Amino acid sequence: MITGKTALVGILADPIAHVQTPQRLNAWFRDHGHDAILVPMHVGADDLASLVQSLRRLRNLTGLVVTVPHKEAFALLCDQLGEGASMVGAVNAVKRLSDGRLLGENFDGAGFVGGLRAAGINPAGHDVLMAGAGGAARAIGFALARADVASLSIFNRNHAKADALARAIQSHFPKLPIAAVADPPTEKFSLIVNATSLGLSEADPLPVPAALLRPGTTVAEVIMKPERTKLLDVAAGHGCRIHPGRHMLEAQIELLGSFVLAGIDS
Numbered sequence: 001m002i003t004g005k006t007a008l009v010g011i012l013a014d015p016i017a018h019v020q021t022p023q024r025l026n027a028w029f030r031d032h033g034h035d036a037i038l039v040p041m042h043v044g045a046d047d048l049a050s051l052v053q054s055l056r057r058l059r060n061l062t063g064l065v066v067t068v069p070h071k072e073a074f075a076l077l078c079d080q081l082g083e084g085a086s087m088v089g090a091v092n093a094v095k096r097l098s099d100g101r102l103l104g105e106n107f108d109g110a111g112f113v114g115g116l117r118a119a120g121i122n123p124a125g126h127d128v129l130m131a132g133a134g135g136a137a138r139a140i141g142f143a144l145a146r147a148d149v150a151s152l153s154i155f156n157r158n159h160a161k162a163d164a165l166a167r168a169i170q171s172h173f174p175k176l177p178i179a180a181v182a183d184p185p186t187e188k189f190s191l192i193v194n195a196t197s198l199g200l201s202e203a204d205p206l207p208v209p210a211a212l213l214r215p216g217t218t219v220a221e222v223i224m225k226p227e228r229t230k231l232l233d234v235a236a237g238h239g240c241r242i243h244p245g246r247h248m249l250e251a252q253i254e255l256l257g258s259f260v261l262a263g264i265d266s
Ligand code: NDP
Pocket: 068, 108, 111, 131, 132, 133, 134, 135, 136, 137, 156, 157, 158, 159, 161, 195, 196, 197, 198, 200, 221, 222, 223, 224, 245, 246, 248, 249, 250
């Protein structure tokens, strides 16, 4: 039951209707006996900074979940960033301390790799092709590098962004063979990751050439809705192992929940 003592957590997004974190995190609060509620907060990019100034003063707010398109902008509004968030330059979880300071962290990469491992897929030793160089891709790229993949190739519509991401990861992991590929790649990869937003719509093209989807390849998604994207459908048809996007969220729910509830009195 929600009472005056219930801890308040918000999720900031634009748009917000499709987000699945409220149902998952509220179920986690309930199942773990936490007197807390996560409420959706729909805010546009232009209003983010002024809203955050006000939220600093909201005394029963313990934390915030941050999602598209606010993750990078919110990192600049935090008073302190955790190790993951400062590497990636984006936050997806924030805790509010009693003096109004905001501490940000990013669990997207840990969620993606944790989701793979929970499904019995160890990314260590894989030759990885990652499509995308946005916020999710940044987090996933760093996490895959940390998880000892054999090599990492990054392919993105905007090649300059793929190049910048490859350089950023390389500066932290100098021994990892890493490359930004300008043209659709043709070589063999054992793990292919879609970290773009392609797949949300049925009309979207595949994020990687279908010829790369070979038997024995694992194909992992970030897209959660639809659960089975066109990429996963085609990959399954070509004999690939498929890994839907929900695993990434499921594997970080506990990390997100514990972090956002640790605000106010920390
Ligand atoms: P960004 O907006 O930061 O990045 C979007 C990425 O998709 C960029 O690489 C962009 O390429 C690419 N892209 C978008 N449209 C096209 C297109 N028409 N053709 C080719 N490439 C395209 O978003 P995020 O990285 O934050 O999020 C990406 C997806 O990941 C979202 O759908 C989000 O819901 C999902 N996600 C899922 C999570 C989970 O737990 N499963 C967690 C976090 C995110 P370019 O750089 O060229 O614009």
